[in-house]
Amino acid sequence: MRSLLFKSLLEGSAVIAPPQPGSAAVTELAEALGQQAHARLGRSLAIREVDAGSCNGCELEIHAINNPVYDAERFGLKFVASPRHADVLLVTGPVTWNMRQALERTYAAMPSPKWVVALGDCAANCGVFTGSYACAGAVKDIIPVDLHIGGCPPPPLEILKGLLALVNEMTK
Amino acid sequence: MKRPVPTAAAALATKLRAGPDGFIRLQIDERDWIGLAMGCAQGLQDLLALWVDDDAAHMGLGVPALKLRIIVSVPLKRGSFPSVAKNHPAACRLERSIRDLHGVEPKGLPDQRNWMDHGKWPSPPPSLKKDAARRDAAYAFLATEGEGLHQIAVGPVHAGIIEPGHFRFSVNGEAVVRLEERFGYTHKGIAALCKGADIATAARIAARISGDSTVAYSYAYALAIEAALKWRPPPRAILLRGIMAEIERLSHHVNDVGAICNDASVVVLHAHCTLLREDILRTANQCFGHRMMMDRIVPGGVAADLSAAGAEAIQALLARCATNFEAVVRVYDEAPSLQDRTVSTGNVSAELARRFGAGGHVGRASGRAFDTRLNFPYGPYEALDFAMALHAGGDVDARVWVRIEEVRSSMALIRQMLKLLVPGPLMSVMPRARASEGAAMVEGFRGDIFVTVRLDDRARLVNFYARDPSCFQWPLLEAAIEGNIVADFPLCNKSFNCSYSGHDM
Ligand code: SF4
Numbered sequence: 034m035r036s037l038l039f040k041s042l043l044e045g046s047a048v049i050a051p052p053q054p055g056s057a058a059v060t061e062l063a064e065a066l067g068q069q070a071h072a073r074l075g076r077s078l079a080i081r082e083v084d085a086g087s088c089n090g091c092e093l094e095i096h097a098i099n100n101p102v103y104d105a106e107r108f109g110l111k112f113v114a115s116p117r118h119a120d121v122l123l124v125t126g127p128v129t130w131n132m133r134q135a136l137e138r139t140y141a142a143m144p145s146p147k148w149v150v151a152l153g154d155c156a157a158n159c160g161v162f163t164g165s166y167a168c169a170g171a172v173k174d175i176i177p178v179d180l181h182i183g184g185c186p187p188p189p190l191e192i193l194k195g196l197l198a199l200v201n202e203m204t205k
Numbered sequence: 206m207k208r209p210v211p212t213a214a215a216a217l218a219t220k221l222r223a224g225p226d227g228f229i230r231l232q233i234d235e236r237d238w239i240g241l242a243m244g245c246a247q248g249l250q251d252l253l254a255l256w257v258d259d260d261a262a263h264m265g266l267g268v269p270a271l272k273l274r275i276i277v278s279v280p281l282k283r284g285s286f287p288s289v290a291k292n293h294p295a296a297c298r299l300e301r302s303i304r305d306l307h308g309v310e311p312k313g314l315p316d317q318r319n320w321m322d323h324g325k326w327p328s329p330p331p332s333l334k335k336d337a338a339r340r341d342a343a344y345a346f347l348a349t350e351g352e353g354l355h356q357i358a359v360g361p362v363h364a365g366i367i368e369p370g371h372f373r374f375s376v377n378g379e380a381v382v383r384l385e386e387r388f389g390y391t392h393k394g395i396a397a398l399c400k401g402a403d404i405a406t407a408a409r410i411a412a413r414i415s416g417d418s419t420v421a422y423s424y425a426y427a428l429a430i431e432a433a434l435k436w437r438p439p440p441r442a443i444l445l446r447g448i449m450a451e452i453e454r455l456s457h458h459v460n461d462v463g464a465i466c467n468d469a470s471v472v473v474l475h476a477h478c479t480l481l482r483e484d485i486l487r488t489a490n491q492c493f494g495h496r497m498m499m500d501r502i503v504p505g506g507v508a509a510d511l512s513a514a515g516a517e518a519i520q521a522l523l524a525r526c527a528t529n530f531e532a533v534v535r536v537y538d539e540a541p542s543l544q545d546r547t548v549s550t551g552n553v554s555a556e557l558a559r560r561f562g563a564g565g566h567v568g569r570a571s572g573r574a575f576d577t578r579l580n581f582p583y584g585p586y587e588a589l590d591f592a593m594a595l596h597a598g599g600d601v602d603a604r605v606w607v608r609i610e611e612v613r614s615s616m617a618l619i620r621q622m623l624k625l626l627v628p629g630p631l632m633s634v635m636p637r638a639r640a641s642e643g644a645a646m647v648e649g650f651r652g653d654i655f656v657t658v659r660l661d662d663r664a665r666l667v668n669f670y671a672r673d674p675s676c677f678q679w680p681l682l683e684a685a686i687e688g689n690i691v692a693d694f695p696l697c698n699k700s701f702n703c704s705y706s707g708h709d710m
Contacts, residue, residue, distance in 0.1 A: 086391045088706045112366060131390045132390050
């Protein structure tokens with residue numbers, strides 16, 4: 034154990050240089066947030082993730098932004114366990130009818146101001162699951178969405194860019 | 206009807222020839238159907254899958270020792286068939302799903318509660334029989350009675366970044382007296398979406414049944430379609446499929462070993478393992494153009510080639526992986542504080558693993574010597590050499606060791622396949638479509654995936670069914686946690702790492 038710990042200390046960091054906030058995300062956010070003034074959040078975001086019916090591919094890449102390479106926490110992006118502690122609801126998947134109520138309740142449990150990010154193609158438009166009797170719709174059909182991060186699944190760098198754009202916009 | 210007696214699939218299948226997919230197909234009557242279910246309970250054969258298609262119920266059965274796989278079919282009588290679960294509990298949730306999605310009644314099904322249908326769908330599944338009565342959506346959890354017992358309800362939204370499902374713990378102090386699972390939250394109606402779809406459209410859906418096993422699902426789907434159409438993928442594609450499948454397995458086993466250590470509070474190992482996983486995914490992206498290699502295996506071959514530079518990148522990855530992962534393993538092996546959490550935690554008995562036909566690390570850590578790659582080899586595995594990771598402990602520790610050994614064997618397998626790789630086409634031409642069916646099993650990182658398809662003469666799917674390995678593993682998690690402390694649930698759960706989406710479909 035000791036040698037591994039020393040190695041971890043001495044080897045230097047695996048972290049990548051901070052990416053620029055995604056430009057598509059910035060445009061969408063500017064529209065969503067408009068000129069409205071927002072309380073400064075100290076450049077940090079507490080994020081509550083909800084899988085509303087995803088295939089779990091998106092979850093894997095959200096996990097990845099927490100690994101030492103992307104290290105989302107250095108940007109103040111922190112995943113929290115309770116919606117009561119969250120500024121942002123990060124939602125994946127087409128919203129299934131069986132998850133709809135849980136999603137609505139999670140959203141309702143968040144204090145205002147709150148933002149919603151729909152992550153992945155399914156969250157944006159149901160993806161390959163479009164037209165199923167079991168899917169209630171895209172995330173925006175259920176709760177208001179401030180930002181879409183596209184991809185199937187979006188790679189971690191894209192997720193990070195989108196969330197960084199959100200931090201920047203909100204703390205302007 | 207004469208009283209059914211426990212029946213061996215092998216006895217019914219004598220002198221019958223298997224189809225190109227390795228499955229014998231047989232029409233039987235209700236008596237034999239019940240007899241076979243009793244035989245499953247007695248260990249004469251494993252239940253592989255159970256589904257309903259038009260006017261018949263079908264059961265996939267396997268006898269690994271005899272390399273025998275058989276699909277038996279029984280005609281539905283007035284919209285019902287004899288319940289398998291009545292004699293063989295492993296079929297229970299499969300039959301509850303069949304009731305919900307088809308309105309077909311498994312006669313004698315011991316658990317009459319809904320499973321996929323939460324009473325929320327505005328319109329019924331298209332597969333539901335027209336005259337089927339919609340049932341009450343009220344759901345009663347099993348009762349637990351006793352002084353001082355209380356319940357903890359968890360989910361469907363969990364505390365971490367995980368899939369949704371509900372766990373109802375009945376607890377006495379710290380000890381779990383009973384865990385009851387409730388699923389179906391991520392049910393996306395995948396079988397119905399595939400019905401009527403063309404081969405390529407359904408391939409993209411199949412790849413998204415459980416994203417973490419996207420390669421394995423695409424693989425199983427491709428094999429089933431190819432079996433139906435007598436379609437032979439070129440040799441290079443066969444090897445590339447194997448390489449992708451092993452990279453996928455590697456990425457998850459490495460990650461889960463780290464996550465288990467994380468749940469046992471040794472965070473540094475988790476950090477190292479997530480780095481390793483990232484390294485693997487980046488290499489996959491560099492080689493095949495997608496971090497998870499989604500949609501890269503397609504019926505007829507593969508959709509991405511491996512360049513010489515890519516092959517070198519994989520070799521380099523394996524070298525890094527070997528060093529870094531072994532460093533993690535050394536710590537795991539030597540740290541008493543870790544072993545204290547994993548040894549004798551979350552036990553699954555060998556008997557239970559057998560009865561449920563639990564695949565993957567869950568089965569192999571409880572002495573069930575089954576690995577599709579070895580027992581029913583397909584594609585490149587027929588020509589490859591590796592040993593099954595098998596342990597008898599049945600606890601979290603045993604599941605960790607199975608995964609560790611599979612990381613090692615996956616790396617060796619990739620090396621073998623890279624050596625065998627010769628230039629050649631990636632796709633072969635699709636033969637003329639005809640009404641046909643095919644089934645396949647593929648060993649994903651989690652265990653054996655079963656897929657079956659039926660095609661019409663225009664190469665459209667008239668039936669699609671998939672059974673995730675989780676279907677036979679989730680019930681065992683309920684057993685594994687019994688008597689353990691609540692705080693060890695995450696550890697046990699992670700050591701299984703079952704799929705919600707794959708189970709719910
Ligand atoms: S966008 Fe893709 S990866 Fe994400 S949930 Fe949908 S199918 Fe899965």
